[in-house]
Amino acid sequence: MREVIIVGGGPAGAVCGERLAAAGTAVTVIDDHLAWEKPCGGGLTRKALRAFPFLLDGPYPKKLVREVELSAGPGVRARLWLDEPIVIYSRCVLNGLLLERARRAGCRIVRARVTALETDSGRPRVWAGAEKFGSDFVVLAAGARNRLLPAGESSAPLSPADFEQTVGYYVPAAADVIKIKFVPGFWGYLWSFPRPDHLSVGICGKLKKYSTATLRRYLEDFIDEERLPRAGARFYSHLLPSPRLETIRRRRLLGPDWALVGDAAALVDSVTGEGIYYALRSGELLAECLTAGRARDYPLRLHREFGAELERTAVLAPRFFTKNFFGDAITTRTVEFARRSPTFRRTLARVFSGEQDYRTLEPRLWVQLPLTLAEIGWNLARE
Numbered sequence: 001m002r003e004v005i006i007v008g009g010g011p012a013g014a015v016c017g018e019r020l021a022a023a024g025t026a027v028t029v030i031d032d033h034l035a036w037e038k039p040c041g042g043g044l045t046r047k048a049l050r051a052f053p054f055l056l057d058g059p060y061p062k063k064l065v066r067e068v069e070l071s072a073g074p075g076v077r078a079r080l081w082l083d084e085p086i087v088i089y090s091r092c093v094l095n096g097l098l099l100e101r102a103r104r105a106g107c108r109i110v111r112a113r114v115t116a117l118e119t120d121s122g123r124p125r126v127w128a129g130a131e132k133f134g135s136d137f138v139v140l141a142a143g144a145r146n147r148l149l150p151a152g153e154s155s156a157p158l159s160p161a162d163f164e165q166t167v168g169y170y171v172p173a174a175a176d177v178i179k180i181k182f183v184p185g186f187w188g189y190l191w192s193f194p195r196p197d198h199l200s201v202g203i204c205g206k207l208k209k210y211s212t213a214t215l216r217r218y219l220e221d222f223i224d225e226e227r228l229p230r231a232g233a234r235f236y237s238h239l240l241p242s243p244r245l246e247t248i249r250r251r252r253l254l255g256p257d258w259a260l261v262g263d264a265a266a267l268v269d270s271v272t273g274e275g276i277y278y279a280l281r282s283g284e285l286l287a288e289c290l291t292a293g294r295a296r297d298y299p300l301r302l303h304r305e306f307g308a309e310l311e312r313t314a315v316l317a318p319r320f321f322t323k324n325f326f327g328d329a330i331t332t333r334t335v336e337f338a339r340r341s342p343t344f345r346r347t348l349a350r351v352f353s354g355e356q357d358y359r360t361l362e363p364r365l366w367v368q369l370p371l372t373l374a375e376i377g378w379n380l381a382r383e
């Protein structure tokens with residue numbers, strides 16, 4: 001593999017480019033925005049910080065948060081303390097630092113919008129306006145809205161049922177606590193993520209189920225409840241992949257001379273919406289496979305490392321957000337349990353900081369249930 005073109009210079013494309021260029025490949029990264037404030041919370045959990053330690057140790061402005069407040073309606077609130085912090089970046093800073101690392105490793109960085117891709121004429125080619133780029137391999141890292149896909153049903157763009165709509169504001173205010181709010185029966189959640197000089201406040205909801213007007217109504221209520229300022233707030237909106245299980249299983253991530261990484265490959269946790277780690281790691285994994293001359297290993301390595309875990313989130317998300325437990329919404333019960341049971345709270349904190357995987361979560365919660373209920377009973381009796 002001598003020449004690789006990467007369409008998209010977000011976390012997935014930038015890390016893939018950096019690793020390929022460091023291994024001696026001639027890499028061109030093409031992005032229409034480069035370092036920009038992509039609509040996002042910008043939160044990185046332990047998984048990402050362990051795999052990419054420069055994100056914790058580096059000199060770039062970021063916010064370290066150890067406290068999460070959960071709410072599920074009036075009077076239903078709980079606080080979690082995290083052993084390991086969640087690190088929150090402005091996306092402009094994060095994308096900028098990742099692209100700078102790619103450039104220093106030897107990538108050519110081009111600011112342009114790719115409008116077409118051709119992969120069936122021997123050597124793949126991409127068009128960016130009037131310019132044409134040829135290469136041995138094309139990495140599609142163009143995010144959730146990517147429509148540049150080689151022909152064929154198994155790699156077609158995601159359907160509306162595989163997305164969540166997000167809307168939000170960058171609010172000029174300061175805070176030290178992440179806030180998460182659930183609305184009973186609502187498939188999605190609201191958040192406020194503190195960054196060094198502002199908050200990213202937003203809501204995500206299943207695209208086919210809720211109109212933008214509904215999401216905005218919940219968001220405005222949240223802003224009122226949290227007494228956040230509206231003056232100077234900037235609105236944003238974007239799509240977040242939340243693929244159904246059948247979509248994940250059917251989707252092709254690799255062709256003879258192309259591959260999908262990050263959001264373009266729908267690699268997002270369907271419960272939390274976490275996608276930056278999976279973007280970074282899928283970019284890195286693909287680079288490792290291409291450098292070793294074993295591109296065909298990419299889908300299997302990805303599945304073994306975290307694909308199976310993401311499939312689990314696709315199964316859990318509809319249950320977690322829309323089903324009941326002991327006569328009330330699971331989300332409401334989650335907050336109530338976290339409020340009154342230290343054992344449950346510790347487990348939930350591990351989920352938030354990325355230490356607890358989903359495959360062992362359910363058995364763990366069942367084993368802990370007697371203790372959880374005893375702690376809840378004890379605390380109810382004292383209230």
Ligand SMILES: Cc1cc2nc3c(=O)[nH]c(=O)nc-3n(C[C@H](O)[C@H](O)[C@H](O)COP(=O)(O)OP(=O)(O)OC[C@H]3O[C@@H](n4cnc5c(N)ncnc54)[C@H](O)[C@@H]3O)c2cc1C
Nearest residue numbers: 008010011012032040041042043114143262263275276279
């Ligand atoms: C509102 C919201 C909140 C989120 N919060 C979090 C969070 O707190 N933590 C977390 O881990 N994840 C979060 N995510 C998910 C996270 O933002 C994504 O998973 C992550 O950005 C994916 O990285 P990527 O490199 O695959 O794609 P992107 O970051 O989307 O990068 C794609 C790049 O491709 C470029 N591009 C697209 N089309 C073209 C084209 N035709 N030509 C040239 N360039 C193109 C774009 O400009 C962009 O720079 C959130 C997502 C949303 C929408």
